[in-house]
Amino acid sequence: MVSAMNRPFFSGLGHGVIAAMPVAAGYIPVAIAFGLLARGVSLHWQETAAMSLLVFAGASQFMALDLFSSGTPALQIVLSTLLVNLRHVLMSASLSGRVQSISRPIRAVLAFGVTDESFSVASSVLRVDEKSPSSPAESLWKTGFLTGLEATAYLAWVAGGVAGFFGGGLLPGALSDAMVLGLYALFTALLMPRLRKDLLLVVPAVTAGGFNSLFRIVLGVATGWSFVLSMILASILAVFLLPDPEQGAEPDTGAGANSGAAPDSRRDGSS
Amino acid sequence: MRSEIFLLLAGMTAVTYIPRMLPFVLIDFDRLPSGLRRFLGFIPVTALGALILPGIFLQASGRPVSAMLVIGVAGTTGWFFRGLAVPVILSIAAAWVTGIL
Numbered sequence: 001m002v003s004a005m006n007r008p009f010f011s012g013l014g015h016g017v018i019a020a021m022p023v024a025a026g027y028i029p030v031a032i033a034f035g036l037l038a039r040g041v042s043l044h045w046q047e048t049a050a051m052s053l054l055v056f057a058g059a060s061q062f063m064a065l066d067l068f069s070s071g072t073p074a075l076q077i078v079l080s081t082l083l084v085n086l087r088h089v090l091m092s093a094s095l096s097g098r099v100q101s102i103s104r105p106i107r108a109v110l111a112f113g114v115t116d117e118s119f120s121v122a123s124s125v126l127r128v129d130e131k132s133p134s135s136p137a138e139s140l141w142k143t144g145f146l147t148g149l150e151a152t153a154y155l156a157w158v159a160g161g162v163a164g165f166f167g168g169g170l171l172p173g174a175l176s177d178a179m180v181l182g183l184y185a186l187f188t189a190l191l192m193p194r195l196r197k198d199l200l201l202v203v204p205a206v207t208a209g210g211f212n213s214l215f216r217i218v219l220g221v222a223t224g225w226s227f228v229l230s231m232i233l234a235s236i237l238a239v240f241l242l243p244d245p246e247q248g249a250e251p252d253t254g255a256g257a258n259s260g261a262a263p264d265s266r267r268d269g270s271s
Numbered sequence: 272m273r274s275e276i277f278l279l280l281a282g283m284t285a286v287t288y289i290p291r292m293l294p295f296v297l298i299d300f301d302r303l304p305s306g307l308r309r310f311l312g313f314i315p316v317t318a319l320g321a322l323i324l325p326g327i328f329l330q331a332s333g334r335p336v337s338a339m340l341v342i343g344v345a346g347t348t349g350w351f352f353r354g355l356a357v358p359v360i361l362s363i364a365a366a367w368v369t370g371i372l
Contacts (some may be wrong), residue, residue, distance in 0.1 A: 019355070021300075021355075021356065022355045022356060022359040025333050025363070043276070044272065044273075046272055046313065047272055047273070047276045050272065050280055050288030051280055051283070053285055054280055054283070054284040055280070055283050055287050056287070056341070057287045060283065060287060060366075062319070064279070064283060074275060074278055074279040074282060075282070077279060077283070078279070078282035078286055078291055079286075081282075081286050081287060082285045082290070084291060085287050085290050086293075087318070088287075088290045088291045089290045089291075090314050090318070091291075091293055091314065091318060092290070092291050092292070092293075092294040092303060092309075093298055093311055093314070094311040094314035094318075095295065096294055096295050096296075096298040096300055096317060097298075097300040097308065097316060098329075100299075100300050100301070101294070104296050104322075106284060107295050108292055108295075110295070110297040110298045111288070111291045111292035111296060112288060112291065112292070114291045114295065116318070116322055119289035119315075119318070119324070120318065120319060121355075123315040124315065125289060128300075129300070130272075137353065160340075161323040167346045174367055174370040174371050177331075177334075177337075177366070177367075177369055177370050178337075178363045178364075178366035178367035178370055179363055179365045180330060181330060181337065181338070181341045181362065181363065182325065182332060182359050182362060182363040182366075184322075184323055184327040184338075184341055184345070184362075185344070185345035185358055185359045185362030185363065186343050186345075186355060186358075186359055186366075187319050187323045187356035188304065188323060188341070188342050188344070188345035188346050188349060188358070188362075189345045189346075189348065189349030189355050189359060189362075190319060190320045190349070190355070191316070191320075191323075191349070192345075192349065192350045192352075192358075193348075193349070194316055194351055196349075200277060200342050200365035202314050204313050204316050204317050204320065205319060205320035206302055206320060206324075207317070207320065207326040208316075208317035208318070208319075208320035208321040208324075209312075209320035209321055209323055209324030210320075210324065211321070211326070212320075212321040213324050215323040215369045217325055227321055230317070230320075230321045231314060231318055231321055234313070234320065234321075235310050235311075235313040235314055235317045236310065236313045238313045238316075239306060239309050239313065240319070244309065248314075251283075259298075260292065
């Protein structure tokens with residue numbers, strides 16, 4: 001009885017763990033570098049582990065180490081962290097449309113693991129909830145998927161950080177550099193099914209990247225603001241310039257590969 | 272743990288979790304105006320664009336060929352193959368080889 005009820009959850013969990021593998025592969029070298037750097041600015045290993053366990057945000061953690069080592073007051077580090085994290089307001093708001101069938105307390109737990117990478121993967125796999133109430137099975141599948149995806153990425157991030165603290169350069173330099181670039185391969189590969197479905201989406205994607213490059217490199221805008229402004233401007237332009245697919249409907253309902261209907265009809269294997 | 276670090280971590284935890292949590296929990300998506308829903312529907316695509324550019328070229332600073340190879344390999348394989356493993360593994364391999372050479 002119980003196992004039959006939980007089957008969609010565990011099915012989702014398995015898919016989430018598999019979907020997290022490329023994310024974990026990209027996190028590990030970054031986390032190792034973080035651990036190494038944390039030791040370099042004389043953090044204790046417990047403090048290093050605690051930061052990864054509690055914060056779970058790569059860009060913010062590196063920035064915090066940098067500011068901490070230059071003697072910046074804690075309050076200022078916290079404010080800088082807030083700025084870097086503002087983009088997650090947009091990402092969580094967007095992803096919320098795909099998790100409406102999950103109860104709010106569970107959403108509050110799952111929100112902890114919303115990173116650039118888990119957001120990107122989740123929003124290409126999970127479909128937008130229909131207006132009609134979704135089946136409990138679908139809600140369970142989504143809960144399982146997000147749990148597997150986020151927990152696997154989290155584990156890689158925390159373990160990599162501790163390993164980097166004690167082990168230092170565990171990976172050969174060239175391999176480590178290449179694995180970090182793997183995160184950008186992940187983002188590019190996540191974009192492709194969307195473009196294949198609607199080639200016009202290349203416009204908002206390139207516009208956002210163009211704005212972000214302009215703001216950061218040419219105008220020297222702080223990374224946090226640059227990111228948020230680029231996403232907002234490019235998305236607003238898309239709303240006005242791109243054709244409206246059926247009044248108010250989502251322009252993208254997923255990456256095609258896994259945006260199938262009910263959980264039981266999802267394709268198995270890779271995501 | 273030193274108390275100054277504890278306070279720093281507590282603050283960082285709050286300003287990282289709260290921006291992720293509030294919209295995720297509070298938004299009643301069906302009640303949003305349709306224009307705002309469309310706007311949020313474009314966020315996955317614009318986020319990916321802004322995550323890739325200019326980040327990949329800054330990350331691979333001094334190795335623009337590796338950066339373009341990663342975009343090219345991941346873009347081509349991502350177009351033709353389902354799933355992420357093939358594009359990511361091939362891109363890492365391509366970047367590794369160009370890094371060694």
